[in-house]
Amino acid sequence: MKRALITGVTGQDGSYLSELLLSEGYEVHGVVRRSSTENFERIADLSGKIHLHQADLLDQLSIIDVIKETQPDEVYNLAAMSFVPTSWKQPVLTGEFTGIGVTRVLEAVKLLGRDRIKFYQASSSEMFGKVLEVPQTETTPFYPRSPYGVAKVYGHWITVNYRESYNMFCCSGILFNHESPRRGREFVTRKVTDGVARIKLGMAKTLKLGNLDSKRDWGFAGDYVRAMWLMLQQDKPDDYVVATGETHTVKRLVELAFDAVGLKWDKYVEIDSSLVRPAEVDLLIGDPTKAKTKLGWKPEVTFEQLVEMMVKADLARLQGQSIPDFKAKGI
Ligand code: NAP
Ligand code: F7E
Secondary structure (H helix, E strand, O other): EEEEEEEOOOOOOHHHHHHHHHHOEEEEEEEEOOOOOOEEEEEEOOOOOOOEEEEOOHHHHHHHHHHHHHHHOOOEHHHHHOOOHHHHHHHHHHHHHHHHHHHHHHHHHHHHHOOOEEEEEEEEEHHOOOOOOOOOOOOOOOOOOOOHHHHHHHHHHHHHEEEEEEEEEEEEEEOOEEEOOOOOOOOHHHHHHHHHHHHHOOOOOOOOEOOOEEEOOOHHHHHHHHHHHHHHHOOOOOEEEOOOOEEEEEHHHHHHHOOOOOOOHHOOOOOOHHOOOOOOOOEEEEHHHHHHHHHOOOOOOOHHHHHHHHHHHHHHOOOOOOOOOOOOOOO
């Protein structure tokens, strides 16, 4: 039985990846950080099926201890401060978690299993920022536009560097935006689907948003964790762009979400200039050709299906119904 260790197991991707690995017969271990209240909502269904360990990406020894204790075959480094606006408010902390934190995990892997443990780093399309090429591929130069993007560029290159310096099996997945009913409510897709459901149910009157013109390449998180796993099943480590190859504006997202409940978006949406970012990433669109040809990966859920799935899940949750089971195919 293979053993996997996931940092960031309580996050959106950590929960989907845990389900995938369990279905593939893995023993799954997850890193959780200590807090005064437990934040295990997304992995509540996995209680008793996965093993949780306290550690923190800020604390080198805790990462070494958890790898020593769990002896994983594969380490998925998903933990990060992942909300872009917060990275302008807490740039130093973001650098520590999202950037240097990667080195801490890599150092622990190097110390305890450099020839044996495969490593996945959760890199991001935010590294492309003010894009220098459209669509973006594995060879597109980076031009990050937020402290988060800058920290992810560091995480990407340190992963490549450990692969080249120590011949370690290290992969960087450059993932474009991926969403689901488990997405944090501050991210725009979930903010919109939750807001639309509240308006439909008479629990809110308006929805405040920032830049409606920015464009993103949005996919379904359940599809994207499969790409992470596939990267570590190859003979050689490499880096891959994971995206749908389609881009949509925030405005289109809003239209689709309101359409799903039969309402007209322009009656409810208000622009709040405080939500516009100091520097924006205007046009993200990824070219997933390498992931398609080398990993045999492709997205299964379309943008329209994703928005409808998220609106339905938020309506069900707010009405106290059980949330439909939106697991990815094969999970
Ligand atoms: P998420 O829902 O925000 O989850 C982040 C996880 O990191 C949470 O489990 C969080 O724990 C944990 N964490 C944060 N700081 C930590 C620390 N100091 N020590 C240990 N754990 C810590 O993010 P996600 O959407 O699942 O994304 C997973 C990864 O992929 C992140 O690295 C993100 O930057 C990257 N990424 C995401 C996307 C996307 O569109 N979703 C795209 C590209 C890359 P708590 O629950 O305790 O807060
Ligand atoms: O913003 C615009 C906003 O916060 C998307 C993270 O997972 O994906 C995510 O980062 C767009 C931006 O995600 C609001 O200006 C308009 O252009 O959902 P978001 P993000 O910043 O793209 C990348 C790939 C990651 O790696 C990150 O970890 O939507 N937008 N109005 C808004 N965004 C938010 N959050 N809230 C608004 O009201």
